Amino acid sequence: MDLDLEKDSSMHGRFAQHMSEIPEHQYRELHDHLVKDEAEIFWDAPARASASPTQLRAADIILRIREYERTDPNLYGNVPSEAIPGPETRDMGGQFLTNKDRIDRSRVFNIARHLPKGGHLHLHFNSELPPEVLIAKARDMPAMFVRSTQPMPVADRHQLTVPERQAFDDTEIVFNVLPISTSHANIYSADYNPEFRSTGCTPWMPWSDFIAAFPSEVASTGTPEAWSNAERWVKEKMILTEKDAYSYTQTHNGVWACFNQGTRCFKGLLNYESIFRWYIGAAVDSMIKDGVMYAELRPMLLDKSIPSDDGERRLHHSDQMRIILEEVEKKKAELKAEDRLHLFPFGLKIIYCTPRSIPRNIMERELQDCLRLKQEFPNLICGFDLVGAEDRPNNIGFYADLLIAFAQTCKSLNISIPFMFHAGETLLDTGGSNNPQNSNLYDSLLLSAKRIGHGFSLMKHPLLVQKYKEANICIEVCPISNELLHLCRNVKEHPFPQLLAAGIHCTINSDNPSLFRGAIDNSSSLSYEFYQVMVGSTTMNLHGWRQLTEWSIEYSCLSATEKAEAYEILGKAWESYCVWIVDEYGAFADTLPAV
Incomplete structure (x- = not known):
């Protein structure tokens, strides 16, 4: 049987034949047509x-470097396929926290850091900056108080017993700014009462x-070295x-407890x-550095x-929104005075979030509060979300x-507050019940969500x-959030390639980067995600990043007008970015095998 590939251009026509009907010499041609x-x-x-042409050249450079780094002994190790990896060997696309020191030295990561990333659409408000910044600022706050979820008794501050040490491991610490006149408690006393909801407590x-009374025996390693043990702790x-996320005894619920803490x-x-006010500008600076x-x-x-x-x-x-x-x-x-407004021209918008665990009467109040804020700040409030495990x-x-x-009230008032629910961030996918019909993915569709968070x-x-x-x-x-919360062991097991291949449009986001990164010298929360x-996925490339x-x-x-401007800014930035890739890495990539 002789196949006329030019005449029969349909996919079905080319590939519907039984294998025995395909001449051996045309098999490779059929394979190439299928690809x-x-x-x-x-x-x-x-x-x-x-x-x-510049973008095509840049895309080839990235793929060559990615495949080179996959077996680079200076980054991920290069052991025979049958050998058992040692502790110094890492797996590209393996556990994020384990690989993070290697990632920071990667050429692909440096390329990701320079990537113009467009918008960041899933970022929890308190999670853009590393903890070191906030802890350092708390030192100068005489009204900063702390409570523990349990007593941390210390009989001898230099010879802690096993139960005393365990209390430091198990407790949760919560901060709050209170009037200086607030009655003081001693967390280090066996009589300490952690109750805070009852009158008089x-x-x-x-x-x-x-800090001053923190036991010296509870040593805490790490940075910054000049900090007190209490601050590092x-x-x-x-x-x-790494221990929280990857310990062999850790569970999904256990890591969620660490996350919530x-x-x-x-x-x-x-x-x-003062910190709330300072944080806005600092967060914008951080995002600009990260290409957002x-x-x-x-x-x-x-x-x-x-x-x-x-x-x-x-x-x-209302005060906070102002x-x-x-x-x-x-x-x-x-930014305008520095001729840099194009780096962050549209400011921020706010998605109103409330937990999905609250009673219905409280949820009704939350929805009313969201409506009031939207009417007061129409260009700031842009959506509503339910959050939590x-x-x-x-x-x-x-x-x-x-x-x-x-939704009906929004329509009658001629205002838009689309739903942007967390949905599908789960393996059980039963909406906190034992019934798969309660999956939040069903309700998100029926309630006309504009976007959903995670969709795992x-x-x-x-x-x-x-x-x-x-x-x-x-x-x-x-x-990264999905990995560390035990939905998958590493990014290679994540379903994002399947979502994209199925025709689902996606964006890349960092969720709660402050909890996942620790200290970082440069703002790179979204860069890690793009890396x-x-x-x-071997199907990801520079064109995928752009899409x-x-x-x-x-x-x-x-708005439509703002989107048009954003596309124009992004298009120019993207071409300049590809020129940078070619200039910075083109010569090196030419020494590597083609992919």
């Missing part, structure tokens, strides 16, 4: 089709006193360490007037106020009638995959 046909419908095809100890409580610790160190031009931040707004620096006044939601607007405008004016109650459907009423479990639902495509729902992918997706950054603009809450 070509798939490439033409692949998710990054638009970016590849419009790539300039005062479990708070001045942070300065806690509390920093370890704020981040996910860190979140609560960050909250008290950030949420007081716009962001939609997710603050937890269940708590209705934060304290002034002396703890005597309360700043409510501070955000003021500091963003101040930063934009500064999905393997615990409640699922989104528990509040369905309230959310439907909220979406590929388990063949119909939902199709429906999400039809509804044009974007997935906010957060690869991970590049080394986590992901363009989708971050397309699915943002910017």
Whole structure:
């Protein structure tokens, strides 16, 4: 049988024949046509089709360097395939925290750091800056107090018993700014009462006193070396360490407990007037360094106020939103004066977040508060989200009638507050119940979510995959967060390549980088994520990076006019970026084998 490949151009016509009907000499040609046909419908095809010669050259450079670094003995080791890796050997795309020191020395990571990343659409408000910054600033706060979730008794500060040491390991620490007149407690006393909800209970100890009395035997290693043991010790409580994430005894629920502990610790160190105000500009600076031009931040707004620096006044939601607007405008004016406004021209927007664990009457109040803020700050509030571990109650459907009423009210008021739910950030995918029908992925579709956070479990639902495509729902992918919270062991097991191959549009995000990175010299939270997706899938390339950054603009809450401007800025930055890649790494790449 002789096949006329030119005449029969349909995919079915080429490949429907039984293998025995295909002449051996035409098998390779059929194989090449199959690869070509798939490439033409692949998710990054638009970016590849419009790539300039410089972009094509830059794409080849990245792939050559990636494949070189995969077996570079100076980075990841180079052992025979049958050998058992030693402790010095790393696996590109393996455990993030284990690999992080190698990643920081990688050429691919340096290329990712320079990448113009567009918008950052899934970033929790308190998680852009490393803990060192906030802890250092707390030193100068006489009104900073701390409480423990249990007594940490110390009979002899130089000879701690095993139970005393265990108390330091097990306790959770929470910060708060309170009036100086607040009654003091002693966390190091066996009589310490951690209860803080009952009238008359005062479990708070001045942070300065806690530092001064911290036992010297509880040694804490790490940076900064000039810090007290207490400061280094509390920093370890704020981040996910290798032990937290990868210990063979660790569980999904266990690592979530570490994550929640860190979140609560960050909250008290950030949420007081002067630091809240300072944080906005510092976060913008951090994002600019990381190549981000716009962001939609997710603050937890269940708590209705934060304290002034002396703890005597309360700043409510409206006060906080005004501070955000003021500091963003101040930063934009500064950038404009420096002729750098194109680096962050659109400021920030806020997605109202509240936990999915609250009672229905509290949820109703939260939805009303979101509506009021939107009416007061129409260009700042851009969405509504429910957050928290999905393997615990409640699922989104528990509040369905309230959310439907909220959407109807928005329509009647002619305002837009799209839902951007955390959904599919789970392996069980049962909405905190024992019933798979309670998956939050169903409710997100039915409630017309604009985007969903994570979507890790979406590929388990063949119909939902199709429906999400039809509804044009974007997935906010957060690869490192998913790994460290035990949804996958490493980025190579993450489903983002399948999501993209299925035609689901995605953006790349860092979720809670302050908890996952520890100290960083340069702001690189999103750079690590783009690095991970590049080394986590052989189908990822420079054109894929470009497509992901363009989708971050397309699915943002910017206006049509702002999006048009953003695309223009991003297009110019992208071409300049590719020129930089060619100039910086072209000669080196030419010494490497072609991919």
